[in-house]
Amino acid sequence: MGFTRLRRAAATVAVSTLAAAGLAVQPALAAAPRPTAAASATPQVPLTTTTATQHRSGSVEAEPVCADPEPGSGEARCFAQRRTDVSAVKGVMHRADSTAAIPLGYGPADLLSAHNLPANGGAGATVAIVDAYDDPNAEADLAVYRAQYGLPACTTDNGCFKKTDQTGGSNYPAANSGWAGEISLDLDMVSAVAPDAHILLVEANGATYADLGASVDQAVTQGAQAKYAIRPLLSFVRVMRAQNRSPS
Numbered sequence: 001m002g003f004t005r006l007r008r009a010a011a012t013v014a015v016s017t018l019a020a021a022g023l024a025v026q027p028a029l030a031a032a033p034r035p036t037a038a039a040s041a042t043p044q045v046p047l048t049t050t051t052a053t054q055h056r057s058g059s060v061e062a063e064p065v066c067a068d069p070e071p072g073s074g075e076a077r078c079f080a081q082r083r084t085d086v087s088a089v090k091g092v093m094h095r096a097d098s099t100a101a102i103p104l105g106y107g108p109a110d111l112l113s114a115h116n117l118p119a120n121g122g123a124g125a126t127v128a129i130v131d132a133y134d135d136p137n138a139e140a141d142l143a144v145y146r147a148q149y150g151l152p153a154c155t156t157d158n159g160c161f162k163k164t165d166q167t168g169g170s171n172y173p174a175a176n177s178g179w180a181g182e183i184s185l186d187l188d189m190v191s192a193v194a195p196d197a198h199i200l201l202v203e204a205n206g207a208t209y210a211d212l213g214a215s216v217d218q219a220v221t222q223g224a225q226a227k228y229a230i231r232p233l234l235s236f237v238r239v240m241r242a243q244n245r246s247p248s
Contacts, residue, residue, distance in 0.1 A: 121196060126220070126225055139161055141187070162222075168218050200224050
């Protein structure tokens, strides 16, 4: 299946941005602080960040995480953005009294509600994320997001998460901090809208359409039923609805 065809088959559900810790927040849609959530049964990442460390500078501001490609280079760019008006935090956020906290912005419950999706969506499906370059911390950052929101663990060990290069192996491309932000955002958003799906991350050798197209083909070979490619939150939800199916 061609890369262009797969991109047309996908539908944009929402556009999110990347906060410094890899937590998805949309600058233009920043929500008011949400109530304290009950402690999750999901093991928490043992870090001591609290909501008191997350400060606003006043206005909502953001910057792209990826540089624009050179004109005529035949390369794609990522569209993730990083908020610059909120101080960086690391790990699962807690309140000063150690109770669970919900970061500012829209979380999984908001996205599920907005799109009328089931809380256990994605069961039995594999969603592929196709991005350029390597994110060495992809699985670790994914664990933080899922622990933050009480989502079930998705790891290599439990078979939920798999990462490959564009040929299906483990000879990953060079790391790229900009595209790593896009990868982290995409992993978080798949987790949010399809928490029970398996996730396949295919890392292209570079940002050329040839490499990304080969990676999409690899995702199909690996058995993915839905693809996130290039733009954040390119999703299979509308395709599933067109077929009168839930995203599972």
